[in-house]
Amino acid sequence: MPACATVAAPADQSTAHWNQALLRRYDKSGPRYTSYPTALAFHEHFTADNVTQALVRSNQRNRPLSVYVHVPFCRKICFYCACNKIATKDTSLAEPYLSRLDREMVLTSRHLDTSRPVEQLHWGGGTPTFLSLSQMGDLIDRLDARFGLSSAADRDYAIEIDPREADVFTLRHLQSLGFNRLSLGVQDLAPQVQKAINRHQPRVLTETLMDEAHRLGFRSLNLDLIYGLPFQTEKSFSETLEQVIELSPARLSVFNYAHMPERFKPQRRIQVNDLPSAEEKLAILRATIERLTAAGYIHIGMDHFAKPNDSLAVSQANGTLQRNFQGYSSHAQCDLIGLGVSAISRIDDIYAQNPTDLASYEAALDQGRLATIKGVRLTKDDLIRADVIERLMCDMQLDLAAVGQHWKINAFGYFTDALEKLRTAERDGLITWQGDTLSVTPIGRLLIRHLAMAFDTYLLGHSSPRYSKIV
Incomplete structure (x- = not known):
């Protein structure tokens, strides 16, 4: 993870800029990003x-x-x-x-x-x-x-x-x-x-x-x-x-x-x-x-x-x-x-999940093996995007210069498609830019899952009905 400068929590956490029509428009299905890839x-x-x-x-x-x-x-x-x-x-x-x-x-x-x-x-x-x-x-x-x-x-x-x-x-x-x-x-x-x-x-x-x-x-x-x-x-x-x-x-x-x-x-x-x-x-x-x-x-x-x-x-x-x-x-x-049943591990550069049913979990362990039923090993691109999504969702801002320095990439070039997707969000007042830093506004905090989706290459531009609504 990149070394981060001190991130102050946004001072304005009020609902003064509440826009119900805007929230309804963005209220689509999307991941909660407890992991990336999901x-x-x-x-x-x-x-x-x-x-x-x-x-x-x-x-x-x-x-x-x-x-x-x-x-x-x-x-x-x-x-x-x-x-x-x-x-x-x-x-x-x-x-x-x-x-x-x-x-x-x-x-x-x-x-x-x-x-x-x-x-x-x-x-x-x-x-x-x-x-x-x-x-x-x-x-x-x-x-x-x-x-x-x-x-x-x-x-x-x-x-x-x-x-x-x-x-x-x-x-x-x-x-x-x-x-x-x-x-x-x-x-x-x-x-x-x-x-x-x-x-x-x-x-x-x-x-x-x-x-x-x-x-x-x-x-x-x-x-x-x-x-x-x-x-x-x-x-x-x-x-x-x-x-x-x-x-x-x-x-x-x-x-x-x-x-x-x-x-x-x-x-x-x-x-x-x-x-x-x-x-x-x-x-x-x-x-x-x-x-x-x-x-x-x-x-x-x-x-x-x-x-x-x-x-x-x-x-x-x-x-x-x-x-x-x-x-x-x-x-x-x-x-x-x-x-345990359904538990997910994140070890080094992998995610691994156990079976969601008790019988399969028990059968694997009774055979003397770990109960892993599925998982994924992250590519370098996955690791970069996981880092960016996590920092955005945790800090409510994203320093692309710091991301570029840590991963040795031109972050603005690397995320051209993602930044293009965020232009509408910027026009709607969900994010602002100050230099190389993207900051999430109070109304944008409620739609942070939508903002993170811009960096998700697994979605292919479409939300999944298997995800819950954002708001």
């Missing part, structure tokens, strides 16, 4: 051998490690959910899954220099709180035995929590295991919305956990919200936001609900007529940005907000913010090891 470019000619070779190459670079563990189980299905999950109340499924995770760790660690520090750890799902406290402890012990976990003060060890399946004892146990950051799923506090998405979750559940987490000294708390759910209105979601602001999380993720029932079966339980209109959805988004910025949160980009002293905001100000499969990250320059 997962749609992964292919099945890529095998486990490619992964082991990448692990060996990565040892030579000696970058720190980030480990993601996917726990696919949850006890009750939420109708909006697009995650890879297995809805079950059969907790006995966890033990054989933990055994397979350990096999995957063993197979991976054979090729890995495990003296490299694990700076970042993230458990997602499903919900990791499907596991019992003893199973959580067992999983941490296995991770430590295979990779060597860190006790450094600046480590970022996070876990996703379902407040319906956790209590204060869960949080105390997680702290003892070394976790220092929590992400709590809330989505919406309005009872009518909760009923429509099959997620009954009174505020007191979230509030109790947050109070205990603050008392225990967890470094950062994140709450997940979703806008665009059935029966939401600007007024109802503003009431949810007011309650959330009172809880004072360090971070907020406010995701855009993408209704894609043809891809995600649970969403077929949501009636299209119950969803807010496109106009109402934009009104919700505008009110969200206004309320959160008024409450002191910085709009990091896309759907992420953080308090000024949170590591996400600090990293953005320093120009070291990164994107990975969990969204924005403050720990750049790590090789990412993905473990």
Whole structure:
């Protein structure tokens, strides 16, 4: 990655320049760019051998490690959910899954220099709180035995929590295991919305956990919200936001609900007529940005907000913010090891993905091989474009002179086609130029996925129906 000058977060994050007609015009389908190339470019000619070779190459670079563990189980299905999950109340499924995770760790660690520090750890799902406290402890012990976990003060060890399946004892146990950051799923506090998405979750559940987490000294708390759910209105979601602001999380993720029932079966339980209109959805988004910025949160980009002293905001100000499969990250320059069903790794210059179904994942590991089912090795062009897209989405600006210097290219010549595509965006006020630096305006921040698409050669000028809408 190029050495970046200090990148200040844009001072004006207001909606003063809001243009609803413009947003509607640009509201097409597009990638979220948690990777480039995106997962749609992964292919099945890529095998486990490619992964082991990448692990060996990565040892030579000696970058720190980030480990993601996917726990696919949850006890009750939420109708909006697009995650890879297995809805079950059969907790006995966890033990054989933990055994397979350990096999995957063993197979991976054979090729890995495990003296490299694990700076970042993230458990997602499903919900990791499907596991019992003893199973959580067992999983941490296995991770430590295979990779060597860190006790450094600046480590970022996070876990996703379902407040319906956790209590204060869960949080105390997680702290003892070394976790220092929590992400709590809330989505919406309005009872009518909760009923429509099959997620009954009174505020007191979230509030109790947050109070205990603050008392225990967890470094950062994140709450997940979703806008665009059935029966939401600007007024109802503003009431949810007011309650959330009172809880004072360090971070907020406010995701855009993408209704894609043809891809995600649970969403077929949501009636299209119950969803807010496109106009109402934009009104919700505008009110969200206004309320959160008024409450002191910085709009990091896309759907992420953080308090000024949170590591996400600090990293953005320093120009070291990164994107990975969990969204924005403050720990750049790590090789990412993905473990479990559907998990994706980014090691050296490759992406590798595990099967999305449990049976295929188990069968591969039972045969003594990594469960890689597809992936891609990045070309030099991929690496250059991945760098540019990441810096644009993280910094909300792009210094083409710095890009050219790092990659030893004439950046303006290299990206002639991309810059031509951005001319319309410039005329519409989404970006401005100052010398060699492209800067994203406040209205452009909401359309950052569209701006990044200009640099994506895999799209061939067309968005894919498999991607969600931008706004």
